[in-house]
Amino acid sequence: MKKLVVIGAGMASGRMLEELFDTAPGAYAVTLFNAEPRGNYNRIMLSPVLSGEKSYAEIVTHDDAWYAANAVTCRFGEAVTRIDRARKVVVGAQGEVPYDQLVIATGSAPFIIPVPGRDLPGVITYRDLDDTNAMIEASGKGGSAVVIGGGLLGLEAAAGLRLRGMEVTVLHLSGHLMERQLDEAAGFLLRRDLEHRGIKVMTKASTTAILGDDRVEAVLLEDGTTLPADLVVMAVGIRPETRLATDAGLEVARGIAIDAQMRTSDPDIFAVGECVDFNGQLFGLVAPLYDQAKVLAQTLLGAEAVFVPKELSTKLKVTGCDLFSAGDFAEGPNREDIVFRDPGRGVYKRLVIEDDAIIGAVMYGDTADSNWFFGQIRDGADISTLRDTLIFGPAFQGGAPVDPMAAVAALPPEAEICGCNGVCKGTIVAAINGGASDLAAVKAQTKASASCGTCTGLVEQVLASTLGDRFTRKAVQPVCGCTELTHEDLRRLIKSQSLKSMPAVWQAGAWKTPDGCHVCRPALNFYLLADWPLEYRDDLQSRFINERKHANIQKDGTFSVMPRMWGGITTPDELRAIADAADKFAVPTVKVTGGQRIDLLGVKSEDLPAIWADLNAAGMVSGHAYSKGLRTVKTCVGTDHCRFGTQDSTGLGIKLEKALWGSWTPHKVKLAVSGCPRNCAEATCKDVGIICVDSGFQIGVAGAAGMDLKETERLGQVETEEEAIALTIAFVQLYRENAKYLDRPYKWVAKVGLDWVKERVVDDLAERQRLIDAFAVSQSVYQKDPWAEHVRERSEQYKPVNLSGFAAE
């Protein structure tokens, strides 16, 4: 095993060791020197320790157990005296350690301003836990503290000492606080906030001397001011700690010179962290240190890695002060500013723009969008199109997004969640409280969502509403990219909030696009017209071409025209009219369809209104062969002619078609009525298929004979024709009110369960009547012949656009 010696147990070398042990445990035998008598802790969190908001134990990154588990030989509290490159050994106070590879991670040393009195007891720096403890100790006696330096560290020290009860003055050489991170305006707000908490701030204050006999007593400023001080904290800056490297003859600039693999001028010696100098750049914040650590770990393991310095951002850890700064915000000839100020709330935001990209940002008081802005800076994103609203951040477009969770949280315990198995919210919550923490466990214990699964989303919302962030749900499938809502959410939202127009839904549902898209608009249009037939106006723009043109477009761009033949019954007059129309408009193909009607194929778009007018004149209406709605009701001849017929199946078929035509449904709906169980009308594979028997009518639903093949399931058996019609209408209306757009009835029933449908359509007479009444209301609006309407009002739209006029101009 190769021998790796690391000098310094700070955050950079700590992260490097983590990477090393994670990637290749056992690759190196590691010896770790640290001058401090302890291992790696999160130095960034020293300020909350100083203020008493955190304890030291809480900021330890690597404890003894971690070092033991990774077989690190710890030489803590032992300073390294020199590196002998010729013999490849590191010399510590208690003996030598040989290395194959060496990592120098000595960090930085605080800069001590060269004024008289700087060595007096009571003058301390702020770098490590010992400094922190010294400040805590000193603050216990009360009195006054002077912090020299109004940068990040100095201000954190000042706030901590103030919380500990000291009178604190901050001296800062520059004109405003944190001048490297903040501009003047933000610096002013920060100063105001600090003064509000009882910290005195003096800018342009140059220290001449620190006064005192046996220990510090006061600080003397250049202008002659004397500030009494029991404690002086120097936080004016840091410089890389390079003594060992210099003594060993390594190349040292401002820090230890390294290449992009963290290698020093000696190929077996590396350096990482605040002690390095990379192309003239020094590092004091943690993010690039972690990047360096990763590169170094890979280099040590022989992998390719390159260190590239990235943009940095800064935040201050003083409870109650929110500031953010990133990038470059100096004035410049090609630079423009966008500034937002809210003096009442103490909010200041400034973006610096150059060449249509944000190159710097300073925020004070409201830093909620800082990560987004930082991303824009880092990516050099082009913001020219966003510029008007850029300062308001990523969320400027909409109001607060809708929260479907609010409705779920408001449900009472007795509210039914799973209709199939009759499971209410209280039962599910009880199961969760009993330890069920995911969907599978709730399903196993309560049967909720164990049948059709339609309520899965709702059960998950109950889980989330009960457990909060300890529940992680599966990704749900939203309607489309315009929204986060699922079809089920959307239908619930439209009903619960009485949303009656598309803009209302877009607003309430936090649509991300201004006008929706080709996926969500047809679905939304259907949901709205199904739920609010009287209030909502059907939107032609949201329909597919076939529904817009009321005809099926064919592959050559012509259309097919199919008049309705009620129950498959026609007359010589109708047949003559069809034949005449076929002649008149030179219809190339006339076809008898499987749905018992006649299709005229190959009609040109501009001829559509005229052919419709002719067919209308013969008493025929649109067969809706193109719509998500009722298509045909196929029948056999029944008792009128057939020897086996048990009921008037044709008559029932006609009545059903006359009742249901014109209605919009989530997907197409096909019916059939067979006069006896021989089933000549093939009713057992329809969306609704009725089989007549001697004792009445067997009503089957949810059949399929397309991509899927499925026999109908028995909804019920009734004695009279009226009941058969009532059940059929109620079923269709229930489907209209609840199904997901483009789910055929068989798919929908599979989700909600036939029992759920039966309860509402068969068992609950009041609900059945409500469904029938609601359907009647909808039909009062939508049961009209679209052909007649389009011939009357829209025939212009079917004419081709004459382009010759434009060409002449």
Add this chain to the structure above:
Amino acid sequence: MDVTLDPQARTFIEVAEVWVPQEGRLVHAQGSYGALDGFAEASARESFAKGEGLPGKAWAEARPVVLKAFDGSYFKRAEAAKEAGLTAAVAIPVFAGAELKAVLVVLCADDAERIGAIEVWAETDGLLMLEDGYFGAAKHFEWVSQHTHFPIGQGLPGGVWAARTPMLMRDLGSGYRFVRAESAGKAGLTTGLGLPVPVPGSKTYVLTLLSARGTPLARRFEIWDARSARVGKTGAALLVDGTCARDGRLWDADNPRRAAAWEGPIGTVLGNGLPLVLAGNPAQTAGYDSLVALPIHQAGELAFVIAWYC
């Protein structure tokens, strides 16, 4: 699910209840009563007009109110409280601007062992003075507190006042100098939670809850930051600080826990802006017996939620 540590230790707070305004009176919304069924029943029946009883007084006077003796006081449920062994109560009004959202009442039982402190600090002449407090058996600490005052920015109460945020302080009595550390250490007080109590008008109130290891006021504390300046207009909150007897530290600066509105107990508080008291559902209360979550409405928004679990 893990179960509570040392459940045999009696906690400092025995009862927590939420009263909400309804048609001009404060009515009982939720409560955690432990085994004190009689007091629970008496409370469920009760309601208070403005100025009436302890919750009504907190409402009328728009300030946190401490009551240390029930007999002969305005406390309406004195008889039931006496039977239940309860001896002191603190009512904390939750205001959103001028609107009273709810009053949280906590009740404590007195005996020679129970240590803890619930303190109400009020600003007088630019200093925070102890307006009142309940200290259980921590008599010396009570005396020290009565004779301590805090300028803005100093100590736990002064820090809360200056930062306008809740703050959590650890290891009150050991290692370093909580301003009242010496006495706190002697009393065994370990953890302190300070929070602003915004009320209509210009008065400043800070409430502190100081917990001792033996008779913990709570075994887990959490501070959730919901300010839009921090989380945007999402209605969510980030766990910015917390400590737990079982899980240790609860903050992660790089990847803070997030609570979405209406999701979980904290989410419920974020959603409706009302205090929440939950008991008997360890799955929802981090494995502990009960949870009290208190919203802080500030500057026209729900700014923080603090939660304690016992």
